[in-house]
Amino acid sequence: MQTGPQPADFADVRATNLAVVLRHVRNHAPCSRADIAAATGLNKATVSSLVADLIERRLLRETGLAEHRIGRPATMLVLDGQPYAAIGLAVSADQLTAVAVDLAGEQLLSWRRSFPALASSPGKAVSAIAALAGRVAGRVGSQNRQVLGLTVGVPGLVDSDGTVRLAANLGWRDVDLRADLVHALRDPKYDVAVDNDANLSALAEHRYGAFAGSSDLVYLTGEVGIGAGVIVDGRLLRGGRGFSGEIGHVQIDPSGPRCPCGRTGCLEAMAGIPAIIRRVLPDAEADGPITDFAPEVDEVVRLARRGDPATVDSLAAVGRHLGHGVAILTNVINPDVVVLGGNFVPLAPWLLPAAEAELAARAVAPDAGGCRIVASTLGAGTAAVGGAARALATVDAGHLPPPPSPPS
Amino acid sequence: MQTGPQPADFADVRATNLAVVLRHVRNHAPCSRADIAAATGLNKATVSSLVADLIERRLLRETGLAEHRIGRPATMLVLDGQPYAAIGLAVSADQLTAVAVDLAGEQLLSWRRSFPALASSPGKAVSAIAALAGRVAGRVGSQNRQVLGLTVGVPGLVDSDGTVRLAANLGWRDVDLRADLVHALRDPKYDVAVDNDANLSALAEHRYGAFAGSSDLVYLTGEVGIGAGVIVDGRLLRGGRGFSGEIGHVQIDPSGPRCPCGRTGCLEAMAGIPAIIRRVLPDAEADGPITDFAPEVDEVVRLARRGDPATVDSLAAVGRHLGHGVAILTNVINPDVVVLGGNFVPLAPWLLPAAEAELAARAVAPDAGGCRIVASTLGAGTAAVGGAARALATVDAGHLPPPPSPPS
Numbered sequence: 001m002q003t004g005p006q007p008a009d010f011a012d013v014r015a016t017n018l019a020v021v022l023r024h025v026r027n028h029a030p031c032s033r034a035d036i037a038a039a040t041g042l043n044k045a046t047v048s049s050l051v052a053d054l055i056e057r058r059l060l061r062e063t064g065l066a067e068h069r070i071g072r073p074a075t076m077l078v079l080d081g082q083p084y085a086a087i088g089l090a091v092s093a094d095q096l097t098a099v100a101v102d103l104a105g106e107q108l109l110s111w112r113r114s115f116p117a118l119a120s121s122p123g124k125a126v127s128a129i130a131a132l133a134g135r136v137a138g139r140v141g142s143q144n145r146q147v148l149g150l151t152v153g154v155p156g157l158v159d160s161d162g163t164v165r166l167a168a169n170l171g172w173r174d175v176d177l178r179a180d181l182v183h184a185l186r187d188p189k190y191d192v193a194v195d196n197d198a199n200l201s202a203l204a205e206h207r208y209g210a211f212a213g214s215s216d217l218v219y220l221t222g223e224v225g226i227g228a229g230v231i232v233d234g235r236l237l238r239g240g241r242g243f244s245g246e247i248g249h250v251q252i253d254p255s256g257p258r259c260p261c262g263r264t265g266c267l268e269a270m271a272g273i274p275a276i277i278r279r280v281l282p283d284a285e286a287d288g289p290i291t292d293f294a295p296e297v298d299e300v301v302r303l304a305r306r307g308d309p310a311t312v313d314s315l316a317a318v319g320r321h322l323g324h325g326v327a328i329l330t331n332v333i334n335p336d337v338v339v340l341g342g343n344f345v346p347l348a349p350w351l352l353p354a355a356e357a358e359l360a361a362r363a364v365a366p367d368a369g370g371c372r373i374v375a376s377t378l379g380a381g382t383a384a385v386g387g388a389a390r391a392l393a394t395v396d397a398g399h400l401p402p403p404p405s406p407p408s
Numbered sequence: 409m410q411t412g413p414q415p416a417d418f419a420d421v422r423a424t425n426l427a428v429v430l431r432h433v434r435n436h437a438p439c440s441r442a443d444i445a446a447a448t449g450l451n452k453a454t455v456s457s458l459v460a461d462l463i464e465r466r467l468l469r470e471t472g473l474a475e476h477r478i479g480r481p482a483t484m485l486v487l488d489g490q491p492y493a494a495i496g497l498a499v500s501a502d503q504l505t506a507v508a509v510d511l512a513g514e515q516l517l518s519w520r521r522s523f524p525a526l527a528s529s530p531g532k533a534v535s536a537i538a539a540l541a542g543r544v545a546g547r548v549g550s551q552n553r554q555v556l557g558l559t560v561g562v563p564g565l566v567d568s569d570g571t572v573r574l575a576a577n578l579g580w581r582d583v584d585l586r587a588d589l590v591h592a593l594r595d596p597k598y599d600v601a602v603d604n605d606a607n608l609s610a611l612a613e614h615r616y617g618a619f620a621g622s623s624d625l626v627y628l629t630g631e632v633g634i635g636a637g638v639i640v641d642g643r644l645l646r647g648g649r650g651f652s653g654e655i656g657h658v659q660i661d662p663s664g665p666r667c668p669c670g671r672t673g674c675l676e677a678m679a680g681i682p683a684i685i686r687r688v689l690p691d692a693e694a695d696g697p698i699t700d701f702a703p704e705v706d707e708v709v710r711l712a713r714r715g716d717p718a719t720v721d722s723l724a725a726v727g728r729h730l731g732h733g734v735a736i737l738t739n740v741i742n743p744d745v746v747v748l749g750g751n752f753v754p755l756a757p758w759l760l761p762a763a764e765a766e767l768a769a770r771a772v773a774p775d776a777g778g779c780r781i782v783a784s785t786l787g788a789g790t791a792a793v794g795g796a797a798r799a800l801a802t803v804d805a806g807h808l809p810p811p812p813s814p815p816s
Contacts (some may be wrong), residue, residue, distance in 0.1 A: 013449050013450060046454075165774060168774070216647050237645070238742070239624050239640070239777065240531045241777050242742070243742045244741050246772040247739065250740070261772065328736060332653065332654070332658070332737065334650070361670070364654040364657045370649050
């Protein structure tokens with residue numbers, strides 16, 4: 001015989017069809033099986049089988065509500081998903097942030113604890129992350145929700161196995177964070193994933209931000225470093241080994257300052273938050289390196305609000321460098337919008353005009369290819385929200401959770 | 409009633425399933441309807457309907473061949489597609505190239521005519537392109553093949569309507585090439601598309617090149633300009649308005665030479681073929697601007713082969729600039745391979761070592777994120793081959809041609 005069953009092909013088609021039904025109900029609930037069949041072109045038997053599968057997985061439920069129509073009344077379907085939660089957790093220079101959301105994207109909790117990541121070993125970080133994740137999972141479990149997944153965002157190069165190959169600003173190299181967390185969490189039933197924080201923030205913007213649904217979107221982190229999360233044609237651009245988005249280490253000026261990465265004139269060295277603080281508040285590092293940026297950024301904002309000329313000029317110069325970086329992204333990938341996140345958000349009023357002018361001058365395409373630069377409106381914890389969104393996106397794509405055990 | 413039929417959703421599912429069946433037969437022919445059902449998980453009635461559709465469109469045909477197995481013998485299916493051809497045509501500085509391929513990718517013809525695009529108006533170019541395309545379509549038609557589509561590649565920014573917004577090196581701006589060609593070809597029955605030449609070359613590499621199937625691949629044109637065609641996760645990266653891939657106008661050195669685009673130190677101004685010729689053969693432009701690069705490139709190769717130190721040094725310097733450009737692509741999108749095309753191919757032995765060293769120094773990811781720089785092995789006319797591949801890719805994706813009229 002030529003071919004046996006091929007599970008991959010089978011899964012593709014079935015997953016596509018399950019996802020089509022799930023998306024249809026998300027957009028059109030309440031609706032009947034006949035509605036779904038009519039709208040999708042799937043035959044009624046197929047729809048019944050798919051719906052049964054989704055009900056068994058508690059992603060859909062029957063409302064019992066019947067509409068008046070010709071023929072017998074139809075049982076209506078709506079999204080369920082209440083029994084599920086996804087957890088996202090983000091590591092930044094000075095804190096851990098955790099959120100949990102249900103399948104509809106409703107935020108169930110948002111927790112934050114200070115953690116000196118810059119001054120801690122990877123081992124200590126694993127313990128702290130696992131402790132926080134365990135507490136969140138416990139809370140979600142006490143609400144009788146099944147955890148769909150935990151995704152941890154880290155500012156660094158993360159490979160597809162969840163190993164942090166390099167997080168220069170944290171001083172991490174080849175940390176097998178995913179395996180360490182699985183071990184520390186004692187082999188939990190849910191998926192544990194580790195991803196680049198900029199990637200997760202881009203997912204959050206794509207799902208919940210002011211430009212949600214924009215199919216070509218870039219998020220720039222404004223933390224210790226500058227990382228890019230890139231959405232292309234509605235999907236995260238990861239690259240061959242998952243190391244995309246390192247715009248922070250593209251050289252902007254060969255005569256620029258030395259970057260901690262060892263190169264010179266990197267975007268990050270010229271326009272990162274530490275560079276801004278160093279420029280505006282030259283005395284800030286008098287007592288040693290800064291590990292908590294918020295107070296210094298507040299001070300920069302205060303000076304800028306007062307119209308302090310040196311501060312305003314410095315922020316305009318940094319804005320030009322950011323615009324240069326955005327122009328490179330625009331010439332190479334032509335996004336619709338570049339979202340500035342993190343500590344760039346409060347500084348945006350002084351950064352954006354110069355950034356936009358520089359972008360317009362350096363972009364080849366007319367009207368900068370339609371690219372706008374905006375400040376994120378999602379607030380702190382964007383990467384954690386994106387971590388949760390990552391699990392939801394895999395459900396939307398048809399990677400469904402196994403049927404939950406029957407409620408006790 | 410909540411929802412009526414939604415043709416888009418219907419088409420999505422049906423197209424997905426048609427494409428699944430077509431791909432299965434492409435990979436496993438000859439096979440029976442039962443084989444397809446078993447392998448894909450589609451039910452037999454659905455498979456029969458899909459196969460009937462594909463046979464009617466003459467994309468599949470029955471062989472009549474039956475294998476011995478338990479139960480009644482099955483009719484076997486193979487790819488048909490012989491009644492179809494796709495046409496690709498590329499405009500470069502000094503010539504037009506046209507190819508036609510059948511649905512299996514077999515090249516049916518490859519024609520070339522010299523055309524001084526640099527010295528011609530867009531109107532003259534339209535006439536020349538339409539004349540060549542018409543002749544190719546006539547030849548293909550005389551073989552009783554239906555033309556699936558014509559795609560024309562142009563070195564410039566092409567929007568989704570097929571308007572060339574800017575082709576600086578050709579001196580074109582806002583040329584509605586697609587509409588002009590449709591008019592000149594008298595509303596042909598086949599689709600006419602216009603696309604960026606680097607995009608089409610990337611498609612050709614992705615389908616037929618030495619790294620075919622590599623899901624993260626970049627092609628760099630080595631014509632008058634340097635354009636990038638970017639494949640990400642197996643799909644062409646177009647960006648919000650289709651203006652991606654303009655790596656040629658990313659600034660490599662702020663103190664570099666003036667670029668014809670008006671900016672300074674663009675990659676193209678430092679490492680484009682005219683820059684190489686100007687550097688190695690300073691007298692080449694004594695009789696006016698060069699419009700045909702092949703003889704000059706041959707001369708550069710001859711000097712390099714002889715080991716002429718100034719030539720070898722110049723090519724190494726250009727290689728470093730190319731490596732710098734590739735490092736930007738690597739840091740931002742992390743491709744597996746960057747393919748140098750066009751006139752870079754004969755120069756590659758002298759460009760690559762310096763390019764690779766520069767890439768390694770500037771890439772953040774270990775091992776340059778796995779990125780290799782290689783010379784194209786597809787030969788001239790890559791963009792034209794890609795133009796034909798574009799029509800085939802749309803068939804693979806489920807955008808099937810309408811059933812042909814019955815053979816006379």
